[in-house]
Amino acid sequence: MDGIYKKLAIVGEVGAGKTQLINVISEISPFATEEKSSIDIGKEYTTVGIDYGRLTLEADMALGLYGLPGQERFSMLWDMVKQGLWGLLILVKFDEAFNSEALLTILKYFDSEKTELPIVVGISHCDLSNDADEVDAFLEIVTQLLENNGFITPVFPVDPREVESILLLLQVFDSLNTSIEYERELSYAQ
Amino acid sequence: MKRVACLNTLLTSPEDPKASEKLMDLFNSVRLYNKEQRVNGVVLVSDNALLQILEGESHVLAELIYRFSRDTWTKDTSVILNTDIDVPLFNNWRLKFVKSSTAKNDQYLRKIHKAIVADINVTTPQDERRLALFFSSSLLYASLKKVPEAAEEKEDGQNTFVNKRLSLAAWPKPSQIKPSPEIFKLCSLLSRREAMYETLKQLDLFESAAHLDNCLYLLDGFGLLISATVKEAIVDNASDDKVIVDKTVIDNELPSNRKPQIALVTSNTKPMKKDNPSDRFSQVLRKFISQTKRTRM
Numbered sequence: 001m002d003g004i005y006k007k008l009a010i011v012g013e014v015g016a017g018k019t020q021l022i023n024v025i026s027e028i029s030p031f032a033t034e035e036k037s038s039i040d041i042g043k044e045y046t047t048v049g050i051d052y053g054r055l056t057l058e059a060d061m062a063l064g065l066y067g068l069p070g071q072e073r074f075s076m077l078w079d080m081v082k083q084g085l086w087g088l089l090i091l092v093k094f095d096e097a098f099n100s101e102a103l104l105t106i107l108k109y110f111d112s113e114k115t116e117l118p119i120v121v122g123i124s125h126c127d128l129s130n131d132a133d134e135v136d137a138f139l140e141i142v143t144q145l146l147e148n149n150g151f152i153t154p155v156f157p158v159d160p161r162e163v164e165s166i167l168l169l170l171q172v173f174d175s176l177n178t179s180i181e182y183e184r185e186l187s188y189a190q
Numbered sequence: 191m192k193r194v195a196c197l198n199t200l201l202t203s204p205e206d207p208k209a210s211e212k213l214m215d216l217f218n219s220v221r222l223y224n225k226e227q228r229v230n231g232v233v234l235v236s237d238n239a240l241l242q243i244l245e246g247e248s249h250v251l252a253e254l255i256y257r258f259s260r261d262t263w264t265k266d267t268s269v270i271l272n273t274d275i276d277v278p279l280f281n282n283w284r285l286k287f288v289k290s291s292t293a294k295n296d297q298y299l300r301k302i303h304k305a306i307v308a309d310i311n312v313t314t315p316q317d318e319r320r321l322a323l324f325f326s327s328s329l330l331y332a333s334l335k336k337v338p339e340a341a342e343e344k345e346d347g348q349n350t351f352v353n354k355r356l357s358l359a360a361w362p363k364p365s366q367i368k369p370s371p372e373i374f375k376l377c378s379l380l381s382r383r384e385a386m387y388e389t390l391k392q393l394d395l396f397e398s399a400a401h402l403d404n405c406l407y408l409l410d411g412f413g414l415l416i417s418a419t420v421k422e423a424i425v426d427n428a429s430d431d432k433v434i435v436d437k438t439v440i441d442n443e444l445p446s447n448r449k450p451q452i453a454l455v456t457s458n459t460k461p462m463k464k465d466n467p468s469d470r471f472s473q474v475l476r477k478f479i480s481q482t483k484r485t486r487m
């Protein structure tokens with residue numbers, strides 16, 4: 001088998017929207033119907049409490065989606081998917097008593113070797129506020145925290161229920177991954 | 191309704207990673223409290239000094255300031271303004287880091303300064319010093335000198351980015367620049383490494399060089415771009431004061447629907463140059479994204 005299989009980890013607190021996001025992506029998968037009838041993939045993950053889904057793009061090409069609980073005591077689950085990730089999405093629920101320490105713990109754990117792992121911090125439940133400035137103030141706090149800790153990471157609202165929002169997210173991960181290519185060109189040119 | 195301004199000193203630098211966790215949690219709890227209690231205003235952070243300008247019900251403001259004065263992360267609280275107001279200056283609450291003097295920052299600070307200067311009552315040298323961190327002397331006399339608004343913009347038609355090393359200080363917020371594949375690519379790249387402007391041009395990230403310039407000006411305008419002239423050796427971005435860093439965000443008096451949202455032309459199907467498996471994945475994914483978008487419109 002010579003297929004291409006990439007992995008996207010989605011980490012976040014209970015209620016952040018992991019399951020929702022994985023379900024929505026799995027449903028828009030072009031091969032979604034075939035998949036349901038085939039062998040149940042990902043069983044080894046679901047039995048230990050990891051949400052699993054996938055976006056099958058072609059017969060031999062897929063993006064696996066792994067939803068992981070955000071608390072450090074589940075880090076053994078993080079270990080199961082940590083290697084060779086295509087991307088890490090950290091979902092943070094808007095307007096909760098946001099936990100800086102938990103967010104940094106996740107970041108440091110996954111990016112322990114300062115790899116080139118593309119990371120995005122998605123803020124869910126932003127639609128519950130009807131004031132865009134209020135959301136911005138929250139984004140500013142999260143961004144500043146990341147920046148102070150050496151992470152220049154995109155932080156933006158994500159609605160796990162909306163296909164549009166998820167497509168945008170995939171686009172960002174694609175850009176982050178392909179910019180590594182450009183980077184090589186750059187080192188060449190400079 | 192009342193307007194109150196108060197100065198505090200942070201016991202640790204807001205840029206110290208160890209402190210920033212606690213500090214951001216503190217700001218977030220203040221944010222939530224202020225929202226609940228309908229307090230608007232701004233918290234400005236410059237070095238170790240905090241300047242809070244808050245508007246709301248008198249007893250709520252008193253409670254807030256009392257809390258801050260009791261907080262173990264700050265010291266030397268002093269109220270430098272306390273006045274009744276009919277017309278509020280703010281319509282939301284904001285946290286702003288004032289790191290260096292740039293056109294964008296100055297403009298914002300000048301506006302605030304103008305609105306509150308008449309009511310400020312500073313009595314100690316310490317408060318004067320702290321206040322000067324926000325409204326530096328040049329700014330206080332700005333009305334006399336007439337500071338150009340966009341000092342960094344084009345000089346004799348010359349592009350300001352020529353011969354500059356560029357990198358990203360922070361990602362733009364969706365309210366600042368409308369997300370597009372090009373902007374993602376540019377930001378992804380600049381968030382990972384510095385790049386010469388000239389090299390960026392050669393990469394063909396955008397349809398045209400003008401597009402790239404436009405994007406860079408936008409990022410720069412929001413204080414998200416770090417630029418340094420090539421002659422200057424960059425040892426450490428964080429501490430090199432030659433590097434211009436400005437984290438200004440958009441003026442918070444603007445209602446959100448009037449904030450600039452610049453859409454950039456989308457052309458996300460540009461073929462990749464090399465033909466390795468990653469590129470194939472990327473190509474197929476992009477095709478999937480654009481098809482799905484189309485079928486859902």
Ligand SMILES: Nc1nc2c(ncn2[C@@H]2O[C@H](COP(=O)(O)OP(=O)(O)O)[C@@H](O)[C@H]2O)c(=O)[nH]1
Nearest residue numbers: 013014015016017018019020124125126159160
């Ligand atoms: N309004 C709103 N609801 C959301 C959002 N994201 C998730 N939800 C809902 O929040 C609930 C919890 O989401 P779920 O995916 O189960 O969270 P998980 O614990 O991270 O797996 C579900 O009812 C979702 O539909 C969002 O951005 N806005």
Ligand SMILES: [Mg+2]
Nearest residue numbers: 018019020051
């Ligand atoms: Mg779940």
